[in-house]
Amino acid sequence: MLKKERQAYILRQVSLHNSVLSADLSAEIQVSEDTIRRDLNELAEEGKVIKVHGGALSKSFNSFYLRSDVFHGEQKKIIGQKAISLLKDGMFVLSGGGTTVIETARMLPETLLATFLTGSIPAAYEYAQHPNSEVIFIGDKISKKSQIAVGGEAISKIKSVKADICIMGINAMDIENGITDNDWDVVILKKAMLEASNLKVVLSISEKLNSVQRIKICGLNQIDILITELDKDDPILAPYRDSGITIL
Amino acid sequence: MLKKERQAYILRQVSLHNSVLSADLSAEIQVSEDTIRRDLNELAEEGKVIKVHGGALSKSFNSFYLRSDVFHGEQKKIIGQKAISLLKDGMFVLSGGGTTVIETARMLPETLLATFLTGSIPAAYEYAQHPNSEVIFIGDKISKKSQIAVGGEAISKIKSVKADICIMGINAMDIENGITDNDWDVVILKKAMLEASNLKVVLSISEKLNSVQRIKICGLNQIDILITELDKDDPILAPYRDSGITIL
DNA sequence: CTAAAAACCGCAAAAAGTTGCAATTTTTCT
DNA sequence: AGAAAAATTGCAACTTTTTGCGGTTTTTAG
Secondary structure, eight states, X not given: XXXXXXXXXXXXXXXXXXXXXXXXXXXXXXXOHHHHHHHHHHHHHTTSEEEETTEEEETHHHHHHHTHHHHHHHHHHHHHHHHHTTXXXXXXXXXXXXXXXXXXXXXXXXXXXXXXXEOBHHHHHHHHHSSSOEEEEOOSEEXXXXXXXXXXXXXXXXXXXXXXXXXXXXXXXETTTEEEEXXXXXXXXXXXXXXXXXXXXXXXXXXXXXXXXXXXXXXXXXXXXXXXXXXXXXXXXXXXXXXXXXEO | OOHHHHHHHHHHHHHHHSEEEHHHHHHHHTSOHHHHHHHHHHHHHTTSEEEETTEEEESGGGOOXXXXXXXXXXXXXXXXXXXXXXXXXXXXXXXXXXXXXXXXXXXXXXXXXXXXXXXXHHHHHHHHHSSXXXXXXXXXXXXXXXXXXXXXXXXXXXXXXXXXXXXXXXXXXXXXXEEEESOHHHHHHHXXXXXXXXEEEEEOOGGGBTOOXXXXXXXXXXXXXXXXXXXXXXXXXXXXXXXXXXXX
């Protein structure tokens, strides 16, 4: 096998798998790892791959996760749009504090006249920017991790209300375990929020679906509506629809 | 799995869930926790995540408020420095929400170990950034004008505590009328704050001195300490010193 | 205050990389 | 064609990086 051929093969593998191991290539093409390394170094010098210890990465690999923030931003805007369609004038809304919820808060139509109840500092801040809606903050000790009021006072306050709708971002959710999280205080709070609301709406980018974390918040049967950035007929969502949740 | 891949995976998880546990990652990627820790440390050094005991946090999550440089920033920093000298470990601090107070909050020494009680969203946010202090938010309806919780609940909550010190920005103050403001809700709140504290400290840039607004909060005799950006012997401050206030 | 979890430290083994060199192949030039 | 030059390749010795592990210290939470 010629050098050029070999390098072409390597490039194909890289673009195919996003990453290659020197050892693998060596075995596949039956040349020494030294040769592979020299090839990878050349390709790296030509800027065709990114050389790392143990192999090489595709050039597009870098921007892949650097861009993810913006990328997620777009997804969250789609989710926000759908969520807003659920809000009507006069509603009493219990709101969580994740980035998805905050994105939604920024998109509220100016004309909406609702009351928002939240324990999240960033969410309260966003809602407070809105010209017509009213904001009630549930005070208590602030958890630094999540910028959310946690503790008995907040819980009992939430339990004393009955909201029309609860809009909540989540960290992880799957068919078996329902909605899960890894922060005890947050779990307690979210449980209380769900109990205090008539309509229970969960916002989540699809990437968070089918993942699990330590502590259970509730089963899927507790949830009324699931909003993701996907089309409501997307096959990923099918099992959730089957378990009785309305998909938006 | 290559090191870079692994770190990319970690970054993805962080941006997805806002926080990760070393133990979880270790189990997911099938490497030792030491390796995860080393990765997290590297990512933290590169400024991509925030390392904490047990895992790491997303960096972007904490940056909702873009630092809007306030008017008279330099003057307020001088005031902040002076105010900080009053704070000692273990203190229970009742804090207002003006820009001056927020500037002070940003300058708190990392070692300070105090508890802050506030009804201001921006102030709570700043205090929550501090590594060692505890933050308690006084929840209630949020006044949009001032981003502060106002209302009966907040008032009664404040009245139920006794703070060591009250740090409060003001809108107007003069010899004759004392401290005045033009927002009824804020006035009520500030009155309650002053009553609930032992040491009453007022922060104000000199521009606000010798001006009056509609509603009276309290007379000068209620105030213990006045902090401005001026030297404490400045003639502008003389009448206030004469009326019994300590000038810093 | 105490026990458990996490972080740190140093070490050693394994994996990957580097370098120099000799053997082989390819290219070039007459 | 055939010899010299150049490029390529594999190998061996050595260096560097990465990783996991045991023991100790620090931090956290009850």
